[in-house]
Amino acid sequence: MKRYGIVLAAGQGKRMKSKTYKVLHPVCGKPMVGHVTDALAQAGIDRTLVIVGHGADAVRDYLGERAEYVMQHEQLGTGHAVLQAAPILAGEEGLSIIVCGDTPLIQGETIQRLAEYHEQSGAAATILTAEVDDPAGYGRIIRGHDGEVARIVEHKDCSAEEAAVREINTGTYVFDNRKLFAALKQVTNNNAQGEYYLTDVFRILNEAGERIAALCIEDVTETIGVNDRIALAEAERYMRERIVKRHMLNGVTIIDPAHTYIESEVVIGSDTTIYSGTILKGRTVIGEDCVIGPNADIANSSIGDAVTIRYAVLEDASVDSRTSVGPFAYLRPGTAVGRDAKIGDFVELKNAKIGNGSKVPHLSYVGDAEVGERVNIGCGAITANYDGFNKNRTIIKDNAFIGSNSNLIAPVTIGEGAYVVAGSTITHDVPDDAMAIARERQTNKPGYVTRFRERMKSKKRET
Numbered sequence: 001m002k003r004y005g006i007v008l009a010a011g012q013g014k015r016m017k018s019k020t021y022k023v024l025h026p027v028c029g030k031p032m033v034g035h036v037t038d039a040l041a042q043a044g045i046d047r048t049l050v051i052v053g054h055g056a057d058a059v060r061d062y063l064g065e066r067a068e069y070v071m072q073h074e075q076l077g078t079g080h081a082v083l084q085a086a087p088i089l090a091g092e093e094g095l096s097i098i099v100c101g102d103t104p105l106i107q108g109e110t111i112q113r114l115a116e117y118h119e120q121s122g123a124a125a126t127i128l129t130a131e132v133d134d135p136a137g138y139g140r141i142i143r144g145h146d147g148e149v150a151r152i153v154e155h156k157d158c159s160a161e162e163a164a165v166r167e168i169n170t171g172t173y174v175f176d177n178r179k180l181f182a183a184l185k186q187v188t189n190n191n192a193q194g195e196y197y198l199t200d201v202f203r204i205l206n207e208a209g210e211r212i213a214a215l216c217i218e219d220v221t222e223t224i225g226v227n228d229r230i231a232l233a234e235a236e237r238y239m240r241e242r243i244v245k246r247h248m249l250n251g252v253t254i255i256d257p258a259h260t261y262i263e264s265e266v267v268i269g270s271d272t273t274i275y276s277g278t279i280l281k282g283r284t285v286i287g288e289d290c291v292i293g294p295n296a297d298i299a300n301s302s303i304g305d306a307v308t309i310r311y312a313v314l315e316d317a318s319v320d321s322r323t324s325v326g327p328f329a330y331l332r333p334g335t336a337v338g339r340d341a342k343i344g345d346f347v348e349l350k351n352a353k354i355g356n357g358s359k360v361p362h363l364s365y366v367g368d369a370e371v372g373e374r375v376n377i378g379c380g381a382i383t384a385n386y387d388g389f390n391k392n393r394t395i396i397k398d399n400a401f402i403g404s405n406s407n408l409i410a411p412v413t414i415g416e417g418a419y420v421v422a423g424s425t426i427t428h429d430v431p432d433d434a435m436a437i438a439r440e441r442q443t444n445k446p447g448y449v450t451r452f453r454e455r456m457k458s459k460k461r462e463t
């Protein structure tokens with residue numbers, strides 16, 4: 001049977017008090033609507049329709065080709081939202097699976113299980129429900145004397161008796177598609193919020209003698225609907241725990257899970273150890289046998305095997321195998337460090353390629369540079385890449401040695417095996433195997449300080 005996915009994502013999310021549309025708020029780095037769409041994709045959906053309204057362009061830009069879009073011009077309620085898909089879906093035979101764009105923790109396997117349960121039960125509709133301690137804000141599942149679902153009552157429309165029900169509607173459902181759209185036409189907005197509730201459909205189906213099934217989910221964390229920033233933080237915490245657990249089950253040692261933040265798309269190889277205070281973001285990929293942290297903040301970076309990174313910030317950078325970074329290093333966008341290299345303390349790299357086996361051990365800035373293999377850049381040596389107008393390149397060829405506290409004024413090239421003497425300010429290219437010295441020659445004045453001291457002492461007595 002064909003499966004159609006419908007994601008409700010047209011609401012503004014007033015309770016978020018945000019410039020960002022609700023479903024685009026990220027949970028562990030991925031917008032909520034992205035989590036939901038990914039979960040649907042895992043449940044074998046033939047077609048996914050996303051109902052958009054507020055922030056339609058932004059949602060479309062984000063999801064792109066992963067879905068089709070249906071516009072809901074006015075947000076008159078969840079029932080009205082689904083009804084907008086009628087021109088495309090109403091006549092189709094199959095299952096429609098509806099998920100709210102603000103329930104980011106719902107898992108693909110749960111949707112799959114719900115669809116299978118629905119098919120086996122032969123019901124017209126199946127609701128994913130949960131028993132929660134605090135049902136405030138959610139629609140309540142009201143069962144008849146026979147124990148079957150009779151209707152859903154929204155929180156604001158509940159009588160005292162209904163409000164006490166702890167079985168809630170998670171906002172995820174499977175319907176017989178044709179029956180859904182037939183019932184939707186009968187929904188009115190005669191309720192506390194003056195909205196066309198999707199949840200009214202269950203009463204309508206029940207009154208028409210159709211059966212409604214319910215699958216009660218054990219893991220209540222999956223059901224969190226994010227309406228405000230308190231729920232957002234809660235969703236973030238559960239998602240973080242889920243991601244961290246997944247990596248641990250994959251063979252990653254996480255020393256302090258409560259203080260480790262890993263976004264959903266990050267990939268980590270086995271036998272890597274992550275220390276406390278580490279933040280891994282975006283499309284970061286980390287190899288095997290690495291030691292990351294404490295306090296590594298790594299975004300969109302690719303890290304080889306057996307790399308050590310301590311107290312460092314990396315953005316859009318790559319570090320190849322067996323290299324060590326930090327403590328206190330800052331690798332900015334466009335940095336590519338080779339293997340068996342060392343980037344030490346208080347080093348900043350930007351748009352710089354550092355070759356295999358090269359060392360930048362302390363207190364350097366290397367920007368807009370191409371550094372060859374087995375190069376040593378001494379303590380405090382820097383590239384002066386910016387003249388106030390343009391960014392200029394520095395090229396340092398293989399086996400070169402840059403003495404401590406040198407200034408390489410770009411554009412400049414240091415030849416292969418060349419040697420720049422400590423304290424030099426290099427303004428011209430240095431040929432291969434040459435020694436460059438560019439500093440004042442030292443002069444010593446013998447006995448000068450003794451005479452100077454005498455003079456100063458006698459001056460002091462007089463005053």
Ligand code: UD1
Pocket residue numbers: 008009010011012022023051072074075076077078079080081100101102103137138139140152154168169170171196197198199224225226227
């Ligand atoms: C909804 C359910 C409630 C359930 C809860 C689960 C209804 C009437 N109530 O309540 O039973 O317990 O979800 O989290 O369905 N949306 C649109 N267009 C609209 C209105 C909403 O696309 O006109 C979208 C929103 O962007 C959101 C989703 O539908 O992603 C749910 O809407 P929301 O207002 O958050 O519903 P709840 O009050 O949470």
Ligand code: CA
Pocket residue numbers: 100102225226227
């Ligand atoms: Ca909601």
